Each structure stands twice: as C-alpha cells, then as structure tokens.
Amino acid sequence: xxQHRDYESELRQAGVRLTKPRKVILKIIGESEDxxxxxxxxRRAVKIDASISLATVYRTMKLLEELGAVHRHSFExxxxxxxNADGEHHDHLIDLDTGKVIEFHSETLEKLQEQIADExxxxxxxxxxxxxxxxxx
Amino acid sequence: xxQHRDYESELRQAGVRLTKPRKVILKIIGESEDxxxxxxxxRRAVKIDASISLATVYRTMKLLEELGAVHRHSFExxxxxxxNADGEHHDHLIDLDTGKVIEFHSETLEKLQEQIADExxxxxxxxxxxxxxxxxx
DNA sequence: ACCCTTGTTGCAAACGATTTGCATTTGCAT
DNA sequence: ATGCAAATGCAAATCGTTTGCAACAAGGGT
Ligand SMILES: [Mn+2]
Ligand SMILES: [Mn+2]
Ligand SMILES: [Zn+2]
Ligand SMILES: [Zn+2]
Numbered sequence: 001x002x003q004h005r006d007y008e009s010e011l012r013q014a015g016v017r018l019t020k021p022r023k024v025i026l027k028i029i030g031e032s033e034d035x036x037x038x039x040x041x042x043r044r045a046v047k048i049d050a051s052i053s054l055a056t057v058y059r060t061m062k063l064l065e066e067l068g069a070v071h072r073h074s075f076e077x078x079x080x081x082x083x084n085a086d087g088e089h090h091d092h093l094i095d096l097d098t099g100k101v102i103e104f105h106s107e108t109l110e111k112l113q114e115q116i117a118d119e120x121x122x123x124x125x126x127x128x129x130x131x132x133x134x135x136x137x
Numbered sequence: 138x139x140q141h142r143d144y145e146s147e148l149r150q151a152g153v154r155l156t157k158p159r160k161v162i163l164k165i166i167g168e169s170e171d172x173x174x175x176x177x178x179x180r181r182a183v184k185i186d187a188s189i190s191l192a193t194v195y196r197t198m199k200l201l202e203e204l205g206a207v208h209r210h211s212f213e214x215x216x217x218x219x220x221n222a223d224g225e226h227h228d229h230l231i232d233l234d235t236g237k238v239i240e241f242h243s244e245t246l247e248k249l250q251e252q253i254a255d256e257x258x259x260x261x262x263x264x265x266x267x268x269x270x271x272x273x274x
Numbered sequence: 275a276c277c278c279t280t281g282t283t284g285c286a287a288a289c290g291a292t293t294t295g296c297a298t299t300t301g302c303a304t
Numbered sequence: 305a306t307g308c309a310a311a312t313g314c315a316a317a318t319c320g321t322t323t324g325c326a327a328c329a330a331g332g333g334t
Contacts, residue, residue, distance in 0.1 A: 017281060017330050038321080053284045058321060074211065076265075079320055093254060096262055104257060109249050113268060116243055117230060122270040125233055128213075129266050131250060133259040154301050154310060175292080190313045195292060216291055277334075282327105289322065299312065304305105 007069055007084075014067055021045070021052045025060045029070055035081040035101050075101070075130060091129040142167075142223050144206055151204050161185045162197045166207055172218040172238050212238070212267060228266040 007026045011018055028044045029036075036044070038057050045052045061082055064070040073081045075094055090105040109129070117124045144163045148155055165181045166173075173181070175194050182189045198219055201207040210218045212231055227242040246266070254261045 019282060019330070021283070051284080055285075055322080056283060059282085059323095062322090074213075076211075093257060093259060095259070102257055102259075104253055106249065106253055109246070109253070112243065112246050112249065113266075116241055116246070117268050117270050118273070120230060120239060120241060121273050122230060122232070122239075122268070123273050124268050124270040127266070127268045129250075129264070131254050131259070131261050131264045133254050133261040136255070136258050136260050156301065156311060158312075188313080192293080192314075193312060196311080199293090275334100277332105279332090280330090282329075284327085285325095287322105287324085289320100291319090293316105293318070295316085296314095297312105298314105299310105301310080302308100304307085 007064075010067065010069060016063065020049060021056045022060055024048045024052060025057060026064075029064070029082060029084050032083065035073060035083050037079045037081045039079070041082070073128075076132065091131075093131040093133060096132055096134050142206070142221070144201075144221075147204065147206060153200065157186060158182070158189045158193045159197055161189060162194060163201075166201070166219060166221045169221065172210060172220050174216045174218045176216070178219070213269065228268075230268040230270060233269055233271050 007030060008018055008023065011022065011026070016022075024045050025041060027048070028041055032041075038054065038061060041061070042052070042054045042057045045057060061070065061072070061080075065072050065082075068085055070082045070084050073083070073092070075081060075092070088105065089110070090103045091109075093102040093104060094100070095102065113127055113129075114124060144167060145155055145160065148159065148163070153159075161182050162178060164185070165178055175191065175198060178198070179189070179191045179194045182194060198207065198209070198217075202209050202219075205222055207219045207221050210220070210229070212218060212229070225242065226247070227240045228246075230239040230241060231237070232239065250264055250266075251261060
C-alpha cells in the first residue's frame with residue numbers, strides 16, 4: 001500500500017484552480033505505476049471525463065512539472081513520458097527489445113556524478129542517466 | 138594535431154555514393170569541435186556549396202549515424218546535435234547559464250553502469266548521461 | 275444561492291524539428 | 305559515353321507540442 005502525495009492540496013496551495021480536468025489528470029498520474037506519455041494520459045482521462053482535451057493534458061503536465069509534482073523524461077525515440085515525483089530519485093534502464101522501463105538507484109553513482117561535476121567546478125542542478133540494453137542470456 | 142577518421146573511405150566501403158553534398162557535410166563534421174545541430178551544419182554547408190538542402194543534411198546525418206560515423210545527442214530543450222564518432226567515449230555536462238557543453242569521462246562511472254546493468258540482468262548497448270548544472274562560485 | 279472576476283478550457287490553427295513523395299539530377303559501374 | 309539506381313532539392317507531410325481565442329467555470333465576495 002503506497003502513500004501518495006496530496007497533489008490537490010499542493011495545487012490549491014500553489015494558487016491554481018482545482019478544475020475538473022486537473023482532478024482527473026492528477027488522479028491518473030497519482031496512481032500510474034508506469035511512465036505514460038501525454039497521449040496515454042489523455043486516453044485514460046477520457047475514460048473518466050470524455051470532454052477532456054489533449055491540449056489540457058499538455059498544459060497540466062507542464063504545470064505539474066513546474067510545480068515539481070511530476071518528472072518529464074525524454075527517452076530515445078518516443079514522445080515525452082511522465083511519472084509522479086513521489087518516491088526517491090532513480091534512473092532508468094530501457095529494454096531495447098521490449099521497451100520496458102526498469103528503475104534503479106545507486107548512491108555510489110549519484111555521488112560520483114557530484115564529484116565529477118565538482119572537479120569541473122560545477123554544481124549539478126539535475127541529471128539524466130539512461131541505460132539502453134538487452135536482457136543477458 | 139588530431140588524427141581524423143577517413144569518412145570518405147568508410148562511406149565508399151559501406152556502398153553508398155560519395156556525392157558532392159556528402160563530401161561537404163563530411164568535411165564539416167570532420168572538423169567540427171563543437172556539437173552543431175542540423176541547421177548549424179546546414180549553414181556551414183551552404184557556405185561551401187550554396188545548392189545543398191536542409192533535407193540532405195538530415196538525410197546525411199541519419200546515414201552517418203547508422204554507419205556509426207557520428208553520434209546524435211538530444212540535450213534538453215533544443216534540437217538534436219551531432220558530433221563525429223572519433224575519439225573516445227565521453228559524457229556531457231551542460232552549463233545551464235551559458236549553454237556551454239563540457240565533455241568528461243570517468244572510467245569508474247562507466248564501469249559502475251555496467252555493473253548496475255549486469256545486476257539487473259542486462260547488457261548495455263549504449264547509454265546517455267548528461268549533467269545539467271551551473272558554475273560553482 | 276447568486277454574482278463577478280479571472281483563470282482555465284476546448285478547439286483549431288500554428289509551431290519547430292524532422293521526414294518523405296516525387297520528379298530531376300548525379301555518381302559510377304559498364 | 306551510356307544507363308540505371310541512388311541521391312538530391314523542393315515542397316508538402318508528419319509528429320509532438322504549444323498557443324490564440326471565445327466560451328466556460330472555479331471559487332471568493334455578497
Ligand atoms: Mn521512473
Ligand atoms: Mn561530445
Ligand atoms: Zn540519478
Ligand atoms: Zn558514458
């Protein structure tokens with residue numbers, strides 16, 4: 001049983017209106033276990049409220065990203081994909097055969113990146129680490 | 138004094154025709170020290186041969202990428218950028234204030250990625266590591 | 275409960291990057 | 305030099321995403 005962030009309170013607190021489409025989208029990304037793209041979110045949203053538009057999905061995702069409620073990923077090839085910003089930081093391994101996205105986290109790796117940036121005189125704001133591979137057999 | 142790959146021989150060997158536009162583009166990416174996008178390559182190409190089209194730049198970059206002669210990067214925000222596949226593997230740190238692209242390489246980091254993929258039962262085909270940061274001061 | 279203001283929506287058109295169909299040109303093997 | 309497939313330039317098409325605008329609705333004040 002997962003503990004989800006209360007996005008509705010966060011939105012309200014950010015001073016934006018809690019509209020019907022937003023509630024629907026919020027619910028969808030709140031309970032998504034995968035990394036859906038805008039079209040996938042749109043399709044799921046339409047099932048709940050047929051009047052929602054794709055433009056609103058895009059606008060909402062941008063808003064949520066700016067509020068830090070979701071993360072946007074741009075994996076090779078496809079369109080941008082999203083995931084809620086719950087849980088701790090992780091990176092992704094993409095299975096080139098199946099397209100499956102596997103999450104992983106390595107504190108050593110994170111520290112090493114910090115160290116490299118530090119040696120170059122930089123502070124990391126964020127990073128992107130994606131491994132593309134195939135199942136060993 | 139750098140030693141550059143002989144792209145023309147490689148193309149010929151790959152069975153593709155060595156056309157005028159291709160020679161021009163090959164020369165451009167062969168001597169580029171930066172990470173130009175298609176439009177930048179196009180602008181440089183037009184100076185050498187005014188009849189070259191942007192479509193041909195795109196087609197040629199795709200061809201060169203498939204031949205393994207260039208690498209395509211999709212940094213945050215902008216269009217795809219290219220660099221010749223000479224020299225050894227490296228990753229990139231993007232200065233968020235200036236847009237400057239800094240190259241770095243860490244064998245430890247590379248090994249660690251291999252190890253992580255291995256633990257997940259995968260062989261890495263390629264990866265993407267980009268650090269986005271600002272100069273420490 | 276009813277206004278009123280202003281943010282938000284749906285729609286369609288615009289967008290930026292990249293790809294593609296097609297008629298014409300060109301490389302290059304013969 | 306000739307012939308033919310491959311490559312080109314151009315314009316139109318595509319894809320993912322953004323935006324202008326008129327209609328709509330959230331939610332604070334009455
Ligand atoms: Mn994830
Ligand atoms: Mn580079
Ligand atoms: Zn990470
Ligand atoms: Zn690397």
